[in-house]
Amino acid sequence: MQTRDIFANISPLDHRYSRGENFSELSKYLSENATIAFQAEVELALVKVLAKRGICPHNAPQEVEKAIQDLSTEEVYEEEAKTKHNIRALVNCIQKKVSKETRPYIHFTATSYDIVDTANSLRYKKTAEELILPQLIELEKTWLDIAEREKDRVQIGRTHGQHAVPITFGFTIAEYVSRFGERIKEIEAKSQKLIGKFSGAVGAYNASSIFFDDPEEFEKEVLAELGLKAGEHSTQIVAPEAITDFIHSLIAAFGVLAAFADDMRHLQRSEIAEIGEHFAEDQVGSSTMPHKRNPINYENVKSMWKAFMPQMNTVYMDQLSEHQRDLSNSASSRFIPELIAALLSSAARLNRVSQKMLVDEENIKQNFEQNKKMIVAEPLYILLAAAGHPDAHEAVRKLTLKAQHRNISLKDLVAESDELKGYWKNFNDKQKELILNPAKYTGIASKKTEKIVKKWRLEFDLA
């Protein structure tokens, strides 16, 4: 048996980024073999309906089924070298393998894009159901587990890279659980809206209406064989908005992965060091600095997103097709499988690295302690205002300058101030505790995390 020389491929997705994944699974949906297999399945669906309607021989579907089982991609490409037309090449190859009685009914009344667009909708819908959604839900589960485990671990919240007010690490992760959960649902919804067509060369059912009084019903029957529906209107091609929305749903999910990767990468900075990527015994951080432990996986995900996110522009450009169609969306749309493979590769990578995420309790605590004295400025000013201070924000702002200058806590400064002491006396114990113990000032971060975790566990049946 000939072994597959993966390094002879050009795309890094083949030789580098799909190796850890189940390549044959990806290939089943995303390879050129898959492209042709799905197109052949559409040709078969056509013959099935023709047979049901008594138009072609009753055993034609069995013949076509057998023919497409025997069909190889090489064969179709060899034929295309002659025809210079890929779908006519596919049709010719199937026709060569069936009886002369069945032959005329291969591709009967169809135009190429009845086959190509329908096949693509079918394969992307199946890819979503069978490959994309299960894999993304696996990652969601990993994040759910982390969020739940870390829901009470106090962490400093950061805005503009500066310490803000406290949250919990679980809450940090819950953001991604929620954003990613919503994206997964969107992918599911948009994949279900992918549509097919069987309306002929310009979408007016010109050829099929020669034979059928009800060409739209005929189209419906062919598409139903594949579990698809037709759109309200088509030209030679399916109206492109359904695939545009589907790809957008994938790229928006990819954006959430990149945002997570970027956030986690920053938490790995030497000066922050709140989390770490698991580092294997033999792993090398730097070719020259042996001490380095680089966030290579998070950086890789961001890099992959940068490579594939701009494909959205191409998808938008593919919305334009001259009159009833031109072929300028053909080559460009052949790269969509790569985008899906890249998304899945990044999701699988993040799942692996998230499962082994090292959370440095000490550093999270130390970073929090660093500014502990200051971060109560917000509750202090709000409590002072609520107690009737006419200019609480300004008073506390000045206090923070003093606190920085003298390196003492805001609470101690309040105790020194005759004016502020009076207000302090009016705070109740719970309010005082927020100022004395800033770790309590996490709002409902922990509860909100619990709520989000509960919701998405239920949504994806991950209890």
Ligand SMILES: O=C(O)C[C@H](Nc1ncnc2c1ncn2[C@@H]1O[C@H](COP(=O)(O)O)[C@@H](O)[C@H]1O)C(=O)O
């Ligand atoms: O049913 C039809 O075929 C109708 C015909 N339009 C076409 N529809 C679909 N495919 C067509 C069409 N024309 C060419 N081709 C063939 O498409 C292939 C394009 O190859 P590539 O640019 O690599 O994606 C490449 O193999 C092309 O030969 C029309 O005249 O309207």
